[in-house]
Amino acid sequence: MSLSRLPMIMIEPLVRAALLEDLGRAGDITTDAIVPAGLTIATSLVSRQPGVIAGLDLAALAFKLIDPTITLTERRAEGDNVAPGDVVAMVRGPARGMLTAERVALNFLSRLSGIATATASIVEAIKGTRASIVCTRKTTPGLRAIEKYAVRAGGGSNHRFGLDDAVLIKDNHVAIAGGIRPAIERARAGVGHLVKIEVEVDTLAQLEEAIATGVDAVLLDNMSPDQLREAVALVAGRAITEASGRVTPQTAPSIAASGVDLISIGWLTHSAPILDIGLDYSGEAQSEAR
Secondary structure, eight states, X not given: OOOOOOOHHHHHHHHHHHHHHHHTTTOOHHHHHHSOTTEEEEEEEEESSSEEOOOHHXXXXXXXXXXXXXXXXXXXXXXXXXXXXXXXXXXEEEHHXXXXXXXXXXXXXXXXXXXXXXXXXXXXHTTTSSOEEEOXXXXXXXXXXXXXXXXXXXXXXXXXXXXXXXEEEOHHHHHHHTSHXXXXXXXXXXXXXXXXXXXEESSHHHHHHHHHHOOSEEEEETOOHHHHHHHHHHHTTSSEEEEESSOOTTTHHHHHTTTOSEEEOSHHHHTOOOOOEEEEEOSOSOEEOO
């Protein structure tokens, strides 16, 4: 499936806010003092590590919001694999604007590429199984849309985007409702017919009750691969099965081999390391307005 990029209207407020945070009350006093106003340069966005690229639109917008004459020409596409030393994009235009926007552009590009890279590593680890990798709501406040986009760039899929697009009955809901059945029945009575209902279970007994009551999906929380195989057999295709808890590139293959449909991973969006990308200036192709 091809990757659809996010509309500019969704990312512009995020990039603008990040630039305003960096500019503070006086702008880039370092660059303004050192770099001539008329100087134009060419630079390269270069990957220092192997990984998967995501976030080029945010990087390009960071430069453009500071100076509309700065252009970013992609050498790699979103979702592409890169090796150390690969040029991801060329950036050309006024030097002052480029240096002022540099950190914000790299923050977004490195962060989202890191998420895409981490996702791709898990996707690769479970290749050949039926399972898909999905993210969670454990995202950076305010950045959920772009972090979930980065998961898609890495070959993963998205779980619900918020509290309003699907029902996920978790352990505290069950405890307050007085059990699996009353929680499911209340949820079904309280939402529309198009809203999916998923329930989190910790044991096979809870799973049996959830399936008997009728749900669209079951979240099998912190179960061993053997327990997951039993759970998948018990469900027998009557609901989507989702495994979560302690998933790493090392544990993912055995989890996926159990036959679950989905594997959800929170750390993809809350703890994935960045992909190290730098803005390199070679000293070439520079000119100064007269």
